[in-house]
Amino acid sequence: MVRIGLLNVFAMVAALAAPRVAHYRAEIRSEDGRSYQVRIAVQTAGEEWRKPSHTLDGELLKRITLDRAIPPGSTYDLQYTVPGTGNRARIPLAVPEIATQGTPGSVRIETTLPLGYQIAGDMFPVFARNGSGSYAAELANIPSEVEFEIAASGQADLRQRWITPAILSDSAVILFLVAASLGRLFLRKKAGLWR
């Protein structure tokens, strides 16, 4: 059912002339795990961005609006601090109310954890470890938040390692495929039902 499309086409044509995010870089840093400092650098492309505004998800749900227009090709910074909650960090990112150009790697998120800590188990988006306590993720679009669990190096418990949403969803996939195969065999035996 692709069916609707003309409105999409108009939206896409309008979007071509609009300002876009060329590069988005977020640095998340914590000294003690109790709070996270977020520093965001945004480079724009296309036309001048007249009303620069950003949405901030999480508990805050607020807009950050700059008091001046952003000329094309220029870079600006945003900085804020988010409190941590125990071992779990849910850090909202300021998302510009203009889209990226959609090229892979145009969004980079770097996270530096307190010394001796690591990301254990669940995380969003998927981070790759750079060095001790430093992680990076590269995407084509800006997520509204970053989420991960931390644990002291080598001390992640079984729950953190194995009961993650990713592993649970993979288990659900396997369970579904097994149940569907068994169901198909059962219905095939009862030929009337299968047909």
Place this chain on the structure above:
Amino acid sequence: MTVGLTFGLVLAVYVAALIVIGIAGYRKTKTSEDFLIAGRSIGPWVGGAVLAATQISAGTFVGTVGRHYLAGVSFAWVWPGVWFGWLISALFVAPKLREFGAVTVPDFLAARYSSRLARGLSAVLIIVAYMILLVAQYQACGEIFQAIFGLAPGWAMLMLASSTLVYTMLGGMRSSSYIDFLQVLVMLGGLMVAVPLLLYRAGGLAHAGQALTFLDPRLTGWFYDWKQMLGLALSFGLTMAAAPYEMVRFYSMRDRATVRTAIGVCFVFQAIIGSCVMMIGILMRVLFPRLASIDQASSVMALNVLSPLAGSLFVVAMISAIMSSSNAILLVVSGGISHDIYGKLLRPAASDRSRLLLNRISIFALGAVPIWFALQRFTDVQQLVVIETRFVPSFFLVPIVFGLNSKFGTPSGAIAGMAGGSVGCLAWSAWGGRIAPAFDAVEIGIAISAILYFLVSAAGRRQEASWSASVS
């Protein structure tokens, strides 16, 4: 394990299953009737899954998810339009068409209106309309693979065409029906695994609702006004009520009762799929408030939100949707060539064996040619499907619905309705929007088709009456 490797393994298992079912279907396919309508052996469960899989195409996973991403919850009101279309079909079209016992839709038109011209015209219109839709399916496949894996679209299209062609050519309708059943299961699995994970990531339903309202209050209220929604729902419904690639599926079912039950089963599958598609669209808006293109919502979810295995299953589900629609299109179009044009118009004395062979050859040719068109990218996927969606009901709805339910229509009325509806729809698509943008080309096409159908039929009846009066 990386997404690429996991996806490769999942896809390999899936394609192997398709080929096994294709070979099993090949062994049971002896005649051209077996090939085109599975020997009228399909029951309600498989039949319902087949109807759902045929309708759920690349657009559901790409376009409809993207539309929910843009417009929010209220876009779900198009589904009652689709179900209204199914209801019309269940009450006035499908059971009667099945009872009529034809093999293709032009078969019915030729017999109902006693007209070879009606058969030829409808077969040609079906071939043109559905080849456009096939180009859209190939193009969507190319875009999905390019977005997720950076693969050149040509290779992706070649892979899709070759695997779909193999199972369609081998087993025809029989294999395609059982494969559609498998594809619906894969689609359900992919969607039902994705939704809970997205909900978790979005912080639960309550937070997602607050975030959506904060982003744009229209996302949880009304995005389009009621006139626009009514127009959209009507277009969907009218398309569903008389879509030849769905009607051919009715022919393959056992009897009238099976057709009605299958439509009910199809409702259930579509309700689950429709709800999941809505949830994915709106939850992706919470997680990625500004995507570069709304059509990327599904691909971004598979790549960045789901686990490698769940993401792979979802991508395979998207490919399944494309495959099932491509397969249905190929069967309808090849039936138009081998059965209607060759078997009934050009060589009525042709043997069943030669028709079966021509079926397979035409599927190969028709499956390969659109790759070139898709690579040219004349326009985007959405636009291609919109053209087809408007075109088909414009020429088919009136002659089929009234032909099945009334004795009023005459051969010349049916031909005038089909020709006028298609020309009217195309002309309005090209120029009409500037004159009166409130009216969609499908509404104009159907209106012209209906007016011509009744006027020409009435004139023909009067002529017949005066002629018989003067003779008496």
